[in-house]
Amino acid sequence: MTDITSLARIDSFAYRHRVSEVMGTPLVTSRPGNTIAEAARKMSSGGISSLVLVDDAGRPVGIVTERDILKTVAAHRGEAADVPLGTVMSSPVATVHSDALAYVAMGRMDRLKVRHLVAVDDQGVAVGMVTVRALLHIRASSALVIGDEVEVAASAADMAKAKDKLPRLASELLGEGVGALGIAAVISSVLRDLTARAASLAEREMAAAGWGEAPAQWCLLLLGSGGRRESLFGADQDNAIIHDGADADDPWFAELGKRICDILDSAGIPNCSGGVMARNSEWRHSVEGWDRHIHRWIREADGRELLNVHIFVDFRPVYGRMELGAGLRAALRDASIRSPRFLRAMAQAAGDVRAPLGVLGQFITKEGRLDLKMSGLLPLTTAARVLALKHGITACGTGDRLMALARDGHLPDGEAEAFRESHELMVRVLLEQQLADLAAGLPRSNRVDPRRLNGRDRDRLKSAFKSINALNWLLQNALSSV
Secondary structure, three states: OOOHHHOOOOOOHHHHOEHHHHOEOOOOEEOOOOEHHHHHHHHHHHOOOEEEEEOOOOOEEEEEEHHHHHHHHHHHHHHHHHOEHHHOOEOOOOEEEOOOEHHHHHHHHHHHOOOEEEEEOOOOOEEEEEEHHHHOOOOOOHHHHHHHHHHOOOOHHHHHHHHOOHHHHHHHHHHOOOOHHHHHHHHHHHHHHHHHHHHHHHHHHHHHOOOOOOOOOEEEEEOHHHHHOOOOOOOOOOEEEEEOOOHHHHHHHHHHHHHHHHHHHHOOOOOOOOOOOOOOHHHEEEHHHHHHHHHHHHHHOOHHHHHHHHHHHOOEEEEEOHHHHHHHHHHHHHHHHOOHHHHHHHHHHOOOOOOOEOOOOOEOOEOOEEEHHHHHHHHHHHHHHHHHHHOOOOOOOHHHHHHHHHHOOOOOHHHHHHHHHHHHHHHHHHHHHHHHHHHOOOOOOOEEOHHHOOHHHHHHHHHHHHHHHHHHHHHHHHHHOO
16 A cells, blocks of 8 residues: 655645544444454454454554454464454554544654554544545645654654744645635644643653652643634743642642643743743632632623633643543533623623724724734634623634524624634734744734735725624624623
8 A cells, every 4th residue: 555655745635624534434343352253243344454442431442453363363273263352452552633633643644654543532532543545645745744743742842843844834835725724723733732742741750750640630721722723823822720639739730830831931832921821820720629710700800810711711622631621611601601791791801992994994004014913803703702602602713603603593694704704814814924024034923014915805804804893793782682
């Protein structure tokens, strides 16, 4: 079979599609105590070349291939049919998250020299199989290994080397015609992997330093644009920890949070200027502690604290016991629905943003640039977030929230699509500006020079800005009824 690495150039498919879209389903599984005969029957009837062995919870513990069965038959002859699969399986199993982009699976298969990867969900349950055959139509290059370089990074310096390849990759993807939000998803995927790797390295450091194992199950959360999968260049740290221990366990988690943030900072992801990091006690709690904290936000939070709540709401579990994050999401959803005051305060905290346009329709700039984040992206993502909270929608991405709002009848389809197009436009304009600034040796920022834009994009951006007023009205009108 042709090896993935012989395929020559980037195909944008690998950066636009997730493992869940290329994996084989339904996954055929068996148990370690079952026999070779039973496995052979399953593989024959299913027309498959491998069988995943799972534990009681559905998590993969081994894999048996046709080659394993043939070797067993050769070794045991007539007695081979009764040999338990657990004695011939390969373990541990190479896995990839079903939500990962396809390029991550490709890089991992190349590094491990395997032809099968088991796709798993947030709970580690096996949900599909990725094979070389399924990936043959995806062309690869050295850029595909960025995600896997992070996976095996031994230090912050190794992580930084992988991260530094992102601008070139983003530029190539733009040239391939990949949409800006797709590229933001790639950047966010790497940011997620970097955050998870920092947690793994910090855990290892603590063991070496004599801190021992974690006193309770825990999960690291990625917040903000990374949680929404909408990060571009220059994103700083936004993270938090949840654990199922007691408040007395906090010293261990405090040390963990500090080490995670230090590793990320050394890898080129700077500390959050607003302090939204697991190194700070406000962003590090037990399950019960987070419940108390959320209810305090609901009752009392205002001003700058609510801006930090906006960052938190977009959290995504990235490392550890993922179901802790799922439980926190449900608690936040239920508490928000019951508090109209909180929703109104969340909307007001982002401010009353007006389109940066003069009376004659010209751009109003400062030092020749527009702050595209504050003028366009922030009010759009804020409105989608607050409306999603109001209606109990748990999706985190702005586009996903808009689609869900339209699907459930809370937003007209045409308006939802127009806002999604505006979102894509603003992210693309900002991405192109950031790449141009990097090439010119200028610092990365959220400010764009409108003189760079062609006439069509200038007109479309003005229309997008004007729609912000309508969106703010829509939000306020929706909240006035709660």
